Amino acid sequence: MPEMWINMGPQHPATHGLWDLRVKVDGETVLDADPSIGYIHRGIEKLCEHRTYNQIIPLMDRTGYVSSMSWAIMHCIASEEVLGVEVPPRAQWIRVISFELQRIASHLLFVSGYAENTGLLTVWVYATRDREFILDLFQMLSGARMHYNYPRVGGVRWDLPPGFAEQTRRALDHLEARIPEYEAMTLQSKVFRMRSEGVAVLRREDALRLGVTGPNLRASGVREDVRLSDPSMPYDQFDFDVPTGRKGDCMERFTLRLEEIRQSARIVRQALESIPEGPVMARVGKKIVPPPGEAYARVEDPRGEAAEHIISDGSERPYRVKLRSPVFCTMSALPVMLRGVKLADVPPVMESIDLLIGETDR
Amino acid sequence: MASEKARAPGPEDEVLAQLKARFPDFITEGRVKRARRIEATVKKEGLLEVAWALLEMGFGHCSSVTGVDRLQPPQMESVCHAWSYERKMLVSLKVILPRDNPRVPSLVPVWPGAGWHERESWDLLGIVYEGHPDLRRILNPDDWRGHPLRKDCPLPERKQFVVPRNYDEEIARSITRRRESGYTERGEEAPPS
Numbered sequence: 001m002p003e004m005w006i007n008m009g010p011q012h013p014a015t016h017g018l019w020d021l022r023v024k025v026d027g028e029t030v031l032d033a034d035p036s037i038g039y040i041h042r043g044i045e046k047l048c049e050h051r052t053y054n055q056i057i058p059l060m061d062r063t064g065y066v067s068s069m070s071w072a073i074m075h076c077i078a079s080e081e082v083l084g085v086e087v088p089p090r091a092q093w094i095r096v097i098s099f100e101l102q103r104i105a106s107h108l109l110f111v112s113g114y115a116e117n118t119g120l121l122t123v124w125v126y127a128t129r130d131r132e133f134i135l136d137l138f139q140m141l142s143g144a145r146m147h148y149n150y151p152r153v154g155g156v157r158w159d160l161p162p163g164f165a166e167q168t169r170r171a172l173d174h175l176e177a178r179i180p181e182y183e184a185m186t187l188q189s190k191v192f193r194m195r196s197e198g199v200a201v202l203r204r205e206d207a208l209r210l211g212v213t214g215p216n217l218r219a220s221g222v223r224e225d226v227r228l229s230d231p232s233m234p235y236d237q238f239d240f241d242v243p244t245g246r247k248g249d250c251m252e253r254f255t256l257r258l259e260e261i262r263q264s265a266r267i268v269r270q271a272l273e274s275i276p277e278g279p280v281m282a283r284v285g286k287k288i289v290p291p292p293g294e295a296y297a298r299v300e301d302p303r304g305e306a307a308e309h310i311i312s313d314g315s316e317r318p319y320r321v322k323l324r325s326p327v328f329c330t331m332s333a334l335p336v337m338l339r340g341v342k343l344a345d346v347p348p349v350m351e352s353i354d355l356l357i358g359e360t361d362r
Numbered sequence: 363m364a365s366e367k368a369r370a371p372g373p374e375d376e377v378l379a380q381l382k383a384r385f386p387d388f389i390t391e392g393r394v395k396r397a398r399r400i401e402a403t404v405k406k407e408g409l410l411e412v413a414w415a416l417l418e419m420g421f422g423h424c425s426s427v428t429g430v431d432r433l434q435p436p437q438m439e440s441v442c443h444a445w446s447y448e449r450k451m452l453v454s455l456k457v458i459l460p461r462d463n464p465r466v467p468s469l470v471p472v473w474p475g476a477g478w479h480e481r482e483s484w485d486l487l488g489i490v491y492e493g494h495p496d497l498r499r500i501l502n503p504d505d506w507r508g509h510p511l512r513k514d515c516p517l518p519e520r521k522q523f524v525v526p527r528n529y530d531e532e533i534a535r536s537i538t539r540r541r542e543s544g545y546t547e548r549g550e551e552a553p554p555s
Binding site: 298 | 430
């Protein structure tokens with residue numbers, strides 16, 4: 001059969017966002033791929049140059065709209081480094097709690113999306129339903145379900161609401177009982193296994209070479225976690241594992257994220273136990289004017305290494321903001337992963353790297 | 363900051379000293395900013411050699427490549443951040459380029475993961491990465507003109523919208539005015555009223 005290029009997107013029911021993946025196929029087999037992005041490029045980096053440091057926080061919520069909290073916290077960490085303030089311990093702990101809850105919510109959306117793409121619509125509904133519990137917690141914490149606008153440069157907006165710890169524990173109890181159910185519904189399904197095991201293998205060397213980070217890198221067998229190797233939050237206070245895979249196929253990427261949900265729940269429980277008393281905001285004042293300088297802050301986003309390079313020129317607005325999106329880099333490795341995959345498996349493979357077009361395009 | 367001066371020499375200083383000793387001509391400026399952060403300014407001619415040396419030293423992960431447009435003095439900076447999984451530290455390599463014709467060697471041979479970052483930097487700032495295998499626009503459409511993150515590309519001023527007191531009347535009047543002028547959205551004839 002002659003080779004041909006097929007556009008999967010930008011309007012495609014299975015692409016999880018507005019982007020275009022051109023695949024070169026020979027019959028059913030993918031030979032090459034060319035991701036084309038930028039369909040929802042909003043110029044966030046340019047907008048940041050025209051906002052004050054605290055005004056950027058809502059923008060960051062909209063950059064990575066599935067993991068708003070992690071992006072907003074990352075911006076706050078970068079700004080604090082330029083500004084040179086210490087965040088009070090209680091605010092640090094609240095950040096850890098909300099960050100890990102965000103990871104759980106984001107991974108649950110991944111579980112639902114990936115299950116949907118492999119045809120397990122029940123898991124899709126269950127995981128989306130269970131994500132609601134986390135969103136309810138965020139609503140309790142910040143008042144919003146999606147764009148929280150909760151962290152602030154120098155701390156967080158307000159303290160934990162009364163009853164938050166109990167509600168969180170209840171939600172985690174429920175979730176931890178659910179994960180074996182998800183595993184039973186996915187890992188014991190023959191269809192699921194056939195469509196995941198050995199599909200779209202990303203070898204260790206390729207993952208390292210192409211700048212893949214986060215769960216996708218760990219699934220390929222590299223034990224690397226920015227939370228531990230380049231800490232900007234007090235993760236050394238908590239006892240948790242960094243799950244690492246071996247094979248780097250879709251199955252590993254899926255099971256590894258289920259395990260990460262468990263580990264995040266562990267961290268949240270420990271943090272709720274050991275949260276110190278004290279203020280939740282450092283003394284930074286209403287108007288934030290950092291001295292001229294630069295900072296490069298990295299955090300372990302649910303999707304990998306997110307980083308912000310912020311440059312201050314001594315005014316109340318940053319001179320330049322560069323956002324390093326984890327999915328942006330992982331997506332550039334997609335052609336390597338897709339080589340040899342059957343065309344029908346392309347949507348699950350796309351989802352297996354946990355796509356989020358908002359942060360890819362910025 | 364005070365903590366910066368109080369920091370005892372660590373493995374970061376060793377790496378920086380090694381680099382400086384190996385490339386005395388290329389590295390014009392270097393300092394350890396804080397724990398796990400090294401900054402170095404490199405001459406354009408030596409960038410690839412320094413990058414290869416860094417890869418040998420274990421800096422296998424290119425975290426990002428980005429550009430900074432400076433107006434005072436007019437210059438363009440291309441900054442590459444490389445992270446080492448083994449040593450657990452980040453080196454920022456800064457190259458200073460002329461603003462009117464910024465050209466810098468591409469880092470794709472050293473770190474293939476830099477490919478999309480350089481495409482983005484070319485797209486948004488117009489820095490040409492020489493030797494890049496596929497230097498196309500990435501976020502903007504292919505037929506876009508100009509580089510929007512440059513400082514001379516202005517963002518339109520935000521206009522404040524003030525609700526007039528007689529808001530409903532104003533709206534009604536503007537609709538009537540539009541009807542009377544014969545203008546419709548699709549350029550058709552005005553409907554008979």
